[in-house]
Amino acid sequence: MIADYTEAAVCHVDDMVDGELKEVRVGDTDVLLARADGQYYALYPKCSHYQGPLVKGLLHGNRLVCPWHNACFDVRTGHRLEAPALNGLPTHEVRIENNQVFVRLTTDKDSLENPLAALDDENTQTYVIVGGGGAGAFAAEGMREASFTGKIIMLTESQEGPYDRPNCSKDYLQGKAPDEWMPLRPADFYQDYGIEVRTSQRVVSLDPANKRIELASGETIQYDQALICPGGKPNELSVPGVELRGIYTLRSLHDSQILRELGQAGKRVVVVGSSFIGVEGAMSLRKLGSEVHIVGREEVPFEKNLGEKIGRLMQSWHEKEGIRFHLGRQVQRFDGDGVVNAVILDNGERILADFVLLGLGVKPQTDFLKGVTLDKDGGVNTNEFLQVTDGLFAAGDVARHPMPDGPQRIEHWKVAGQQGHVAGLNMARLGSGEPSQKAEPEPYRMAPFFWTNQQGKRINYVGHADKFDDIIYDGDPEKDEAFLALYVRGGIIKAAAGLKRDQDIIAIRELMQEGRMPAAESIREGFDWVQELKKS
Template sequence: MLTDYTEEAVCKVDDLKDGELKDVRVGDTDVLLARVDGQYYALYPKCTHYQAPLSKGMLHGNRLVCPWHNACFDVRNGHRLEAPALNGLPTHEVRIEGDQVMVRLTTDKESMENPMATPDPANTTTCVIIGAGGAGAFAAEAMREGGFTGNILMLTSSDHAPYDRPNCSKDYLQDKAPDEWMPLRSPDFYADYGIDIRTGQRVTSLDPQTKEIEVSGGEGQATERIAYDKALICSGGKPNKLPVPGVDLKGVQVLRSLTDSQQLRELGKEGKRIVIIGSSFIGLEAAMSLRKLGSSVDVVGMEAVPFEKILGERVGKVIQGWHEKEGITFHLGRNVKALEGSDTVEAVVLDNGERLAADAVLLGLGVKPNTDFVKGIDREKDGSLRADETLQIADGLFVAGDIATYPTADGTQRIEHWKVAGQQGYTAGMNMAGNGVVYNEVPFFWSNQQGKRINYIGHAEKIDDVIFDGNPEQDDSFLAFYVQDGNVKAVAGLKRDKEIIAIRELMQADKLPSVETIRQGVDWKAELGK
């Protein structure tokens, strides 16, 4: 009898314990096997975000967490639970025959969308999203996932629909990622789900009292007024300016968009002399990428050690050494006095009189919330908008991403991370669809520094002490625990992916061991299994 499927025995029933993962093959197809509460599940074995091997991640209950960027999936149905992945995991049929676990291939897709509603022309309710970054992209899909069938309109001043912004300082800037990798979704996807994306649209006003948005489409175009029933503000940040003479010269750039990355990439290929002002994560990722393209790169920073406030002096010096080994020159503890040039920038003058020749200057001085257009709502001191636990700031008005200040157990905080923006957008979108979802995620971000991925969880306003598991100067992997007010508030890790996952899951459950216990050493997988 002929069959139109492939099925094989992949292991014995007792081969895996609950919480264990195993890579197996069924025919010519790689499959991930997982066991939860005595039940076996078979799934596509790679994360749908960047194709990380999920067997290197961790299973906690039904939550399967990616080792690289902490995307999360439900092993029972493959659904995506957390950003930065947009798609879920295809699943295969599993059955038990005697003492054998049998897996039958039931799909050849590499990813799947979470179940989503399609638009209903009879539903005239309008939800507007201001911003097309990670928060906006996840919010639009969350509304459909949450059952909303009305109109979804996304307004962005960008020339592009949502794209993979973190890659703009990494592989894309290095010319290792083609243009087709960058969009988060195809135009057909947005058309199929009735998500209307209008690019080149600058929002000039949002009035929460009248629920009306004013939009300028550009020079020569009339102002348009759009009424909304519900709206999400996820307009992101605008780059901080450098208050010195010469900042308006040609060749002075920022790195906030796909277009910025494209322009910098061309400069890098030409081997230009580039000075980066600001030793931030994005600044040093750009330094890495431009150096790989063949440019000479100087980095100017006000701090004595890069990342000292976030990662501590010791880790910061180690990262600085990685970059110096690749030929990047640092000028730290310095301020910029002026930029020189007749029409195009030619030099950067430091406060000690040093003059750095430059064909281009990249400003990496951070951002401030882009919220000036919002009327009638008080802003925080930094310009952000304060939300409640559902990310709502007024009737029918929500906020997510870089501009959102939200409540935590320790007070309020604002986080500028891609995963956080995506997850906040998802939460806001579900709530706009009428679902009561609370945002209480432990922050996570990653940074690629000279090919080494640093993962960071939690949030520390200050560092009182650092506990190390491993030696950053000598070991190829380490964990750094950041202590604030007698508690570990954040953790950074290099090549300690499973531990980072376990620690984040414990943080999320408010079950992190005490500082004293962590000093003595912890088996994190065992701790998570308690």
């Protein structure tokens, strides 16, 4: 009898130790082999987010972390544990015979979502998500993962359902990512799980005391639990001429589509603001063939976040590609007859422009909230479970949540997705079923993670340091090679940034989350972060 499966011996039972990853071949298929707690596991070898090579990531206990964007999976089941991945990893059957490890191919490469509950028409509860970005998408799935079977309504001002927003300033803007890549899920996914995605819906009022939402259309919705995750709205620039046509922001898929068309025509563009999204947008427009100028108030781009050395390095990457910087400068006015044609700086310099991109950051979009005290920046304060008040939760750009160093509000895609997931789980656990049947809520304690792609180079950043008094370097940023930068305040490492140091960044994030970060002084003479993590 001929076997209808493919199987192969891939190693001796003692060839690998706990925490080790190895890519092996079974027939014509690449497989990731992992060992954790004395057991072998076999999985699809690429991250379900952007197909990052998981063998170059890190295995900590049962947590398998992708090197590129720190998506996390349970190595035992393949289930997705953390954003930005939505799908888990297919697994293969493993057996031990005569001290040999055999892997049998038991799935194809198509990954699957985590187990989700279905809509039950007899459940009369309604959960509403205000916002259709990453936080909203992960929240809806978190609710279903936690076995909520009632109605889920997602309200978004966007013309589209949840999509891959970080790509709007990168490959999509460059014309390298087709439209079909952008949705996080196909429309039938939301239909299958009873998640009603309502696009082009603007919320004008949310009253948590009465659990009522009012839309711009005049419609009102009563809810049992609500999550606010509307994201941010672009900061404005109050100078003469800002009302001229041809001045854009980059916040949505629609914005990216417009800018892509303009950029392909080889126009002259001035980007106002040297923020991450502003510089990424400038990079992408330059790749389309536009002549690009960046105007920034800072003397060095990203100096406040990453320090002068790394800021100057990143600036040099863009200058080599023909982008011109005007730093330490502000816009005095925009000139044009109905349509912008020039940007005038505070030193009198005149830069010709066919269009302008404003990249000045965002502020929380929370004007619709009633009876909720907002932070001075417009953010919403939550408890450790991301709960604002009874029946109301917050996630993403608007959420200011407690952390060991004090409340933080972080504007990053992975943070938004993971907060949305945790909030969705907690809404279901705290709001569904009889009190005796409710599961314990899950505190949100993830160390913040951020990545930026600049001229084909990816810098990963973990932690949060809005201020620092010292930077410890492992490697030299001025030589444009692999390096690690550790941001220190009061003798404590608050954050780290790395280029081509993916495993170190993962190890630092895991140590931060476990409260095991070493003192800054102990690592000045060199340090093995992965080995430090393995001491647990």
